[in-house]
Amino acid sequence: MNNIQVVSDCRLDCVPEEILNSRKPLLLKGLVSDWPVVKSGDTSNTELSAYLEKFYCGRPVTYYRAEPSENGKIFYNTSFDGFNFKRSEADLRHVLKLLSEVSADHDSPMYYVGSTLVDSWLPGFRGENPLTLMGVSEPLVSVWLGNKSVVSAHYDCPNNIACNVAGRRTFTLFPPEQLENLYVGPLDITPSGRPISMVDIDNPDLTRFPKYEKALKKKIVVDLEPGDAILIPGMWWHHVKSQENLNVLVNYWWRNYPDYMGNPEYVLHHALMSLRGLPDDQRKVWKRMFDHYIFDYKEENHRHIPSNILGILGARNRHIAKKIKAHLASIFGR
Numbered sequence: 001m002n003n004i005q006v007v008s009d010c011r012l013d014c015v016p017e018e019i020l021n022s023r024k025p026l027l028l029k030g031l032v033s034d035w036p037v038v039k040s041g042d043t044s045n046t047e048l049s050a051y052l053e054k055f056y057c058g059r060p061v062t063y064y065r066a067e068p069s070e071n072g073k074i075f076y077n078t079s080f081d082g083f084n085f086k087r088s089e090a091d092l093r094h095v096l097k098l099l100s101e102v103s104a105d106h107d108s109p110m111y112y113v114g115s116t117l118v119d120s121w122l123p124g125f126r127g128e129n130p131l132t133l134m135g136v137s138e139p140l141v142s143v144w145l146g147n148k149s150v151v152s153a154h155y156d157c158p159n160n161i162a163c164n165v166a167g168r169r170t171f172t173l174f175p176p177e178q179l180e181n182l183y184v185g186p187l188d189i190t191p192s193g194r195p196i197s198m199v200d201i202d203n204p205d206l207t208r209f210p211k212y213e214k215a216l217k218k219k220i221v222v223d224l225e226p227g228d229a230i231l232i233p234g235m236w237w238h239h240v241k242s243q244e245n246l247n248v249l250v251n252y253w254w255r256n257y258p259d260y261m262g263n264p265e266y267v268l269h270h271a272l273m274s275l276r277g278l279p280d281d282q283r284k285v286w287k288r289m290f291d292h293y294i295f296d297y298k299e300e301n302h303r304h305i306p307s308n309i310l311g312i313l314g315a316r317n318r319h320i321a322k323k324i325k326a327h328l329a330s331i332f333g334r
Contacts (some may be wrong), residue, residue, distance in 0.1 A: 004222045017135045026231040032163045041166030045246045049096040055122040060089040066110040069105040073150040099192025112146035139252040153239040158253040160232040164224035167247030173220040174237040181215040201239045205248035260321040
């Protein structure tokens with residue numbers, strides 16, 4: 001197991017670019033400890049709930065409920081034809097009330113509100129609890145809350161700073177190259193929209209998942225106290241365990257490339273349909289094509305083409321992206 005690098009001198013109102021550009025996880029110790037919402041949680045769960053409610057706009061939130069027997073784990077059901085929780089919509093105040101009613105019950109259901117946009121559901125919250133990411137213009141900012149829960153290892157494409165507002169969380173992280181050792185489930189049938197590791201990280205079955213032993217050697221485990229934050233670079237796998245009866249987290253997602261470039265996952269999904277089923281010899285040819293144009297690309301590869309007819313091989317910009325998307329739309333619309 002590896003240790004995470006700790007950064008303890010970040011300014012509350014400004015995270016510098018050298019930290020945001022890190023390609024390894026960082027523990028940002030005490031980054032948001034002066035936020036009013038963190039201080040309200042330090043007082044009591046009642047104060048914390050009241051603080052959140054004063055910003056709440058009244059729009060229903062989506063929340064998960066799992067039976068006590070699931071021990072807070074968000075996963076598939078035993079027959080793998082569904083999930084082990086139920087989704088519902090409710091007023092956030094109702095969810096907070098449910099959490100307060102089970103707070104003293106160790107054998108209680110799990111209630112979990114996942115990624116919920118702060119500016120849409122808690123307008124004004126960021127004004128009192130600011131965080132500036134240098135060089136990042138419009139991060140996607142979400143709130144997560146609930147009681148004890150376990151979110152299986154998954155990745156996100158964007159970079160992420162997760163700020164632990166209340167409760168204790170344990171993050172277990174794996175670098176992207178551990179993909180084949182994490183026994184990832186379906187890409188399109190997932191508990192919360194992201195492919196997840198099928199390994200129970202708290203109690204791994206190495207007979208069923210023997211390659212996971214290799215991932216164990218690369219894992220990073222970090223505990224977050226209220227006010228701490230963690231930087232998770234894009235595509236790093238992370239398993240998240242929330243430890244308390246009321247846990248709140250605010251996270252910031254951003255990409256370090258222009259939004260017009262689109263989502264690489266869409267390319268992967270289309271390649272599953274178009275490339276994976278080809279005969280071996282054709283797949284090898286297409287692999288060489290992708291290496292030439294994408295993965296091992298060099299500008300010299302197309303210097304023989306006059307610049308005025310480069311077309312979609314030209315420099316990446318919004319105009320070229322629009323042309324490619326229009327071309328793809330015309331193909332997929334047939």
